[in-house]
Every structure is written in structure tokens, then in C-alpha cells.
Amino acid sequence: MVAALLSTGNYLLHFDQINEMYLHSKVMPTEPDHIRFSLLVTLSVASGVCLLAHRSVVGRGAVILWGSVLYLAFYQHLLAVRSGLVTLYVVGIVGLLWLVFRTRQYQQALVLAAALVLIPAVSYSVFPTLQNKSANTREDVGRVDNTSSANNYSLVGRVYSYKVALEVVKDNPWVGVGRADIEPEMAVRYQRDYPNIRPEAYIQPHNQFLFSAVAFGLIGLVLFIIGFYYAGVSVWPTYAPLLLAQYLIVTLSFLVEYTLETQIGLGYALFFILLALEGQKVAPGPEGEWRPV
Known part of the structure; x- marks a missing residue:
């Protein structure tokens, strides 16, 4: 506030x-x-x-x-x-x-x-x-079909980052190319498929799921999904509104950002999920301790 x-x-x-x-x-x-x-x-x-x-x-x-x-x-x-x-x-x-x-x-x-x-x-x-x-x-939306617009328009750039990332996944479906090689692998396909896009406009896929698939393949993507969402699913059917709200917010952000690849994104996502999970623990007594959620 x-x-x-x-x-x-x-x-x-x-x-x-x-x-x-x-x-x-x-x-x-x-x-x-x-x-x-x-x-x-x-x-x-x-x-x-x-x-x-x-x-x-x-x-x-x-x-x-x-x-x-x-x-x-x-x-x-x-x-x-x-x-x-x-x-x-x-x-x-x-x-x-x-x-x-x-x-x-x-x-x-x-x-x-x-x-x-x-x-x-x-x-x-x-x-x-x-x-x-x-x-x-x-x-922005009206310029998606114009490849060169990716140089100046953020939404257009994201659309083409998805297309390039899918090509990388198609060539490396199971274990990906590794976190460190995402940028050079995508640059090769940018140059090959979309020469009108300038190198300074190359961006990594703004989607956490797609980013994980490029880096670690479909196997890594499945492991990531299980690991990230298991904690939230494990409290079911407990009524946990803030846990659900945070998972919804973070999941939606995953669709348009590689949220967990920055310190602030990782900190934001995990802190409030862990805080909400803390509130699901069984208290030692009727009023044994205060729970944040």
C-alpha cells in the first residue's frame, strides 16, 4: 500500500x-x-x-x-x-x-x-x-505477422522467442541444451529462421515452462512441474486460499515470463508459497503458536 x-x-x-x-x-x-x-x-x-x-x-x-x-x-x-x-x-x-x-x-x-x-x-x-x-x-498484436517488428515491439518479440524456443526443443526434445547454452542455441535459429530480427533483439523464451523445456528437455520439464506443484497439491483438501492464490498468480506469470530465472522472481514466488505452506502445518496445541496463513 x-x-x-x-x-x-x-x-x-x-x-x-x-x-x-x-x-x-x-x-x-x-x-x-x-x-x-x-x-x-x-x-x-x-x-x-x-x-x-x-x-x-x-x-x-x-x-x-x-x-x-x-x-x-x-x-x-x-x-x-x-x-x-x-x-x-x-x-x-x-x-x-x-x-x-x-x-x-x-x-x-x-x-x-x-x-x-x-x-x-x-x-x-x-x-x-x-x-x-x-x-x-x-x-503490438497487429504487428505480429511482421517479423522485423520484433526489433521494436515487446509482444512481437515474445511471440518469435516462443517460435525459436520450440525449434530448439524439437531438435533437443528429451534433455534440452543446458541452461548455459540457451542463448547461443537460440541465436543460431534466430539467424537461420528470422534474419530480419537484429541480434540485440534476440530474447530468451518468456515462458517458464518453455524455458525449462529448452534448458532441460521434456524430462526436466516434467520433473520441474512435479517438484514445484507437489507441495501445493499435498495439502489438498485443506482450505488454503492464500496458497491457491499465490500458485495461481505464479503460474500465470510463468506463461509470460521466465519468473524463476531472476533473483527477485524466485524470491517472490517461493517466499509466499513457503509462507502459505507454513500455515498448513499442524499446530502442537489449540493455540500453541501463531501461523501466518
Whole structure:
């Protein structure tokens, strides 16, 4: 919440410059990088909703928490990072389905459904950043068929990184090429298949699953999936909303980023998963110790 307020203040101080950045595939500065920060915002909203739903905070604190959750939901649209917006709405839709089919809390489901419709509608009409990001995304998508556009447009570059990565996997299906050789192996195929793309625009596959398949082959990919998701599956059928929320957020980020290949991405993904798993341990007594989740 504090970081979002500081970011908003910086945006208001540099209103025109930052709005212009969004037309050029850039976003307002945040710490950490804008993608991981947007994921943290989604997790913060989910955490606040869980605290409110379980009445863990009451009185004036609940009013402040309601305000914080609403502010962060709108801030996610002001930040206008695609990964953050997708995770926010996927988590929201899963929560809606939970309320309708599992707990039968139709009134709360109606409130959540209204929020999922009204917040983006209001945000799009108010925030120039969201409008400009939408225009930039449409322009990116419209240039996918033009190979040379990968030199200047981030979405186009990602599409071609996927195509090149699939060629590498096709040539090395079982054990991959090794983590250290991803860049040179992809460069060879970039030069061969897409000569219009400049070497400085070569990027590694922005997809954690595809990245793992290139590095370690299909065998390594299967081992990675089992290793990463086993801990979350093992607590089933325990009700663990924050664990589910974090797994959803991280999995969605895997589809568009090699999240675990950076320190901040690895730290973000594992810290909150491990924190949620800690809360699933059996306490030694009825009130033996405090559990974070």
C-alpha cells in the first residue's frame, strides 16, 4: 500500500511524461520491477479480501483495510501491467466461482461480480495509462505477422522467442541444451529462421515452462512441474486460499515470463508459497503458536 501510494505520487508529479511512456511499451517506475510489483499488488488484494472474509480485522481497522483493497485494485489498473491485470481477474473469477459453487454465498458473489465489472470500466474511463497501454497492446498484436517488428515491439518479440524456443526443443526434445547454452542455441535459429530480427533483439523464451523445456528437455520439464506443484497439491483438501492464490498468480506469470530465472522472481514466488505452506502445518496445541496463513 505504501509503495503504491509513493508510485501514484510520482505519477502525479510526472503526469504527461509517464502517460507518454505507456505508448512506447514502458510503464511507470516501481520497486521491484513492474511485473513482480504488479503480482505483489494482486497478492495484496487477495490477502486483504481473505482478512475481510474471515473477519480477522474488525472495527476501524476493517474500514482501513477495505479502503486499502479498493485502492490497490484501482492502482493495478493505473499501473496497467498486463501480467498484474490478468492475475487480478483470474484470482477474482476463481473467488467468484468459490463463493457460488462451494460456499453458496450468493450475496458476496454478487458484490464481487459487480466489482469485477465496475472497477475496470471506471478505470478505463479515468486512467490515461490504461488507455495508452490498451492502444499499445493492440498495435503490438497487429504487428505480429511482421517479423522485423520484433526489433521494436515487446509482444512481437515474445511471440518469435516462443517460435525459436520450440525449434530448439524439437531438435533437443528429451534433455534440452543446458541452461548455459540457451542463448547461443537460440541465436543460431534466430539467424537461420528470422534474419530480419537484429541480434540485440534476440530474447530468451518468456515462458517458464518453455524455458525449462529448452534448458532441460521434456524430462526436466516434467520433473520441474512435479517438484514445484507437489507441495501445493499435498495439502489438498485443506482450505488454503492464500496458497491457491499465490500458485495461481505464479503460474500465470510463468506463461509470460521466465519468473524463476531472476533473483527477485524466485524470491517472490517461493517466499509466499513457503509462507502459505507454513500455515498448513499442524499446530502442537489449540493455540500453541501463531501461523501466518
